[in-house]
Amino acid sequence: MAKRNRRQGEHGLNRRALLVGGGAAAGLLIAWGVWPRDYAPTLNAGPGEEVINAFLKIDRSGQIIVIVPQAELGQGVTTQLPQILADELGADWRTVAVQSAPVSPLYANSLLARQWLSNDLSMLAGGAGEWAIDQYAIRNALMLTDVDSSVPMFHDSYRDAGAAARVLLCQAAAARWNVPWESCDVVDGVVTDGAQRRLRIGEVVAEAVRFDLPPILPLRQGNDGRLAGQDLPRLDTPSKIDGSHNFAADIRLPDMVYASIRQGPIGDAILASANESAAKGVTGLLRFLRRERWIAAVATNWWAANKALDLCDPVFTLRGRPVDSGGIEEALEAGFASDAGRRLFRQGDLLPVFEGATILASEYGVEAALHLPMEPMSATARVTDDKAEIWTATQAPGLCRSAVADALGLSDAAVTLYPLHGGGGDGRRFDHEVAVQAAILAQEMGRPVQLTWSRLEDVIQDRPAAPAHARMAAKLGRGGMIEGWLAKVSAPCAVTQSWARMADGALPHEAAADTADKASRLALSGMVPPYAIPNFAVDHYPVDVGLPIGLSRGNADIYGAFFTECFMDELAHLAGMEPMSFRIQMLGGRPRLAHCLTTAAALGGWQGGISGSGQGLAAHSMDGSHAAVLVEAGIEGNRLAVSRIVAAVDCGDQVNPDIARQQIEGGLIQGLAIAMGATAPYAKGLPTRAILGRMGLPRLADIGEVTVELLASAVPAGGTGGIAVAAVAPAIANALFTVTGQRFRNLPLLARD
Incomplete structure (x- = not known):
């Protein structure tokens, strides 16, 4: 590319x-x-539809069509944002539908x-x-979806859009009835003046768009009949259950063909050769297409295309050292000696605290965690001489459209991107190489092409969560209070690498090399302790480990919480204190997090972390939310066994509490997957394990009882997508210490073949 x-x-x-x-x-x-x-809305209005504003259309049958710019990857954003709007509008939830937004500055x-x-x-x-x-x-119309930024970013926009529609509808109805519009309201999809007169929304919407809004939008008051805060059914569930929901691989176009692709080992790989004649007997094969860094087979069905690639056995030349697990570990350790290291967070003065004192020091490590979404990377493209259409799931549609336009030699305006829902992704769909590849194939073939990566290709070309090493040191004072805390982290930064790829078009190995000397606070998320420690410092040592990495669910908080909360447990043991009390005494300034800890302990029947209990605790704050997790875990044979997980979460005033629970429950299981597996050893530039069944991922029998308690809170909604992912692994590690007497300082927690 x-x-x-x-x-x-x-x-x-x-x-x-x-x-x-x-x-x-x-x-x-x-x-x-x-x-x-x-910027004016660029929405297309179908027959009978009226564009109210950039976030809303209403048709004359009364259907409420909410425009959503965020990518739905299973997190429920296409229910939460419409729920905010429908609540303020006074809509009947049964009439609400969703449409993806076009690329526009209005949705940045x-x-x-x-x-x-x-x-x-x-x-x-x-x-x-x-x-x-x-x-x-x-x-630049930077439409970006990160699972924990959508509601905080767009909450007020959707509330105001709903309020604007309500006012316009009331103005139109009031004009008919010759009453002040302020005396009217919209309740359950009906405009009423509070007396006997009632009109359905669709009956007055054509008139409503002719009125002007007042300088100040009145917001709905009171709690009666409100949709916000209710466990309303998700709008995307019915179609996903009956199979009618369209993902990228479900798109069907006239005269469409199918493609599979091979891109070689990880790194600076160039296609050297391929034995195309070996695949000539594959029924349905149409053509091989080559570029400098990949080869694709196009056929009348995907299985034929993928089989043809297997038979042609492409060979790549890899420039530079092939990525391998040993090299990753060596690079992380060498990072601590790098001149690029910088102290990015500090408070007080550590030097007099540590000088001549006895300190506790520990080293930790986290391996790169794969994304492994249900849906591999996929895109469908149709290209003519002067325009292109792309169907794909993307977390950055504007940047994806620009990349496709560049590859085809077209202007951005000549490319139409249809953003689809994705079967997972958790940051992987910020990269858009599959859309570019599909567009190039469609241009070459002169007909629509659907490109889907195989599961093996998806694993090889994954941009996993960053691996990291940490060196932790602390000095305890009287009463077990921490007087000094030092954390040194050697890790690549996922955000800087991902931005270089998706915004600047850097190749993965180029992005890794170009950002290797750029220390970033984003690589230390979760590393600033939430506890009242008078003197602390956190240093970042950026490094290129040879493995391009990317954004993920939880991002740097995955290792940040693991390093911090495991080390807190070690300090509690050194101080001779019960782990929860040890934490609570230093959370005077964090009452919400302290409340989560005491609630999780009470719900889980906390026994004080005594030897043999199999119980472990961890607490974490991120994205405006706070959580504590208690687990009961042990080791059966050579496999981790978790019989119970209890999470107490203060995530603010959630629009849809049930979706918040879904996100937290999903995060707990993903965190368990990172603790158990979700990684692959690397050798000679390739993962040595790419079959899901060999990755040690949790199964239903491994999970046990899961309890999620949402704590009542009136503060604005915080994130729910990443906090549980970050908190569960350290809780498990701390639980295993009570069973084995050994500290588990690496993720995954148990060594594997």
Whole structure:
């Protein structure tokens, strides 16, 4: 895949972008002041449909069509965002439908852009730096889906969209009845004046769009009849149950053919040869297509295409050292000696605390965790001379569209992207190489092509969660209080690598090398202890481990929580204190997290972490949420056995509590998978284990009882997608210590073949 052109100077927010002219604020105002600031909705309206605003259409039958820009990957975003709008509108939930949003600046995720793109320069620029990032995101239509940013980013937009529609409908009905519009309301999809007069939404929507909104939108008051906070049924469940839901591999177009692909080993691999004649006997094979870094087979069905690739046995030349597990470990250890290491978080002064003192020091390690989504990477493309259409699941549709346009030599406007729901992904679908490949194949074939990677290809080309090593040290004072804390982390940064690939078009091995000397706070998420420690420091040592890595569910908090909470248990043991009390005494400033700990302990029948109990605790905060997990675990034969998981979570005022529970339960199981397996050893540039049944993943018999308690909270909703993933593995490790007397300082917890 060719390296992207940086059209419009796009996708690189650097010193020049932030410091245009004499000063940050003045320079940015001069440089961007002439850019357009108002964007009109670009929604297509079907027969009988009225566009209310960028987030809502209503048809004359009364159907509420909510426009959702976020990718649905199973997290329930296509129910939560419509539920916010429908609640404020006063809609009947049975009339609500969902439509994916087109690429537009109106749907830019500036919240996620701030998290990813903020650096020392933007922080120094203060408000001007945040403004610059927001404008950059909007003007480049950075539509980004991260499972825990969707509701915080768009909550107010959907609430206001619902309020606007309600006001317009009330104005239209009031005009008919000759009453003040303020006396009207929308209840269960019906406009009423509170007396006997009633009109269904569809009856007045055509008139409603002609009215003007007041300067201030009145929001709905009271709790009677509200949809927010209810366990409403998910809108995507019925079609997923009956099989009518369309994923990328379900798309069918006239004259369409199917493709499979091989891309060689991990790293800088170039296609050297392929014995195409060996596959000529495969029924249905149409053609082989080659590029510098891949070969694809196109056939009348996918099985024929994949079989043909097996028979032609492509050979690749790998430049540079092949990735292997030993090399990854060596690189992580060598990272601690790198000059690129930086102290990114600090409080107090550690030197006088540690000098001459007896400290506890421990080393930890986490292997790269594979994504392993249910749906492998897939895309369908139809390309003509002057335009292209792409059907795929993507977490960055604007960037995906631009990458396809670049590959085909078209303008962005000539590419139509139809964003589909994905069968999982958890960050993997920020990469868009499958869409680019499908587009190139369709252009070459002159007919629609559906490209689906095999499971083996999906594992080989995965961009797993980052591996990491940590060196932890702490000094205990009187009463078991921690006086000093030092954490050194050697790890690549998933966000910086992923951004280089998806925004700048860097090849995976290029992105890994280019970011190897860039220390980032994003690689230390979860490493700043939530406890009241007067003196602490956290250092990041960036490194290229040879394995390109990517965004994942929980991201750096996966290893951040593991290192922090396992080390906390070691300190509690050294202090001779019960692990929960040890934590609670240092959580005076974190009452929500302390409440989670005491609740999980009470629900789980916490026995104090005594020897032989098989119980372990861990606590974690991220994305505005707080959680504590208690597990009961042991080892049966050579396999981890978890009989019980109890999670107490304060995730704020959730729009749909049942979806929050689903996310937390799913996160607990994914965290268990990371503790048990979900990784692959690497040798000679390839994973040596690519069959799911050999990865030690949890099965139903391995899980036991799962209890999730959502704590009542009036604060804005926090994230639910990653917090349980991060908290469960350290809890299991701490439980195993009570059974074996040994510390388990590596993930996965048990050594495997």
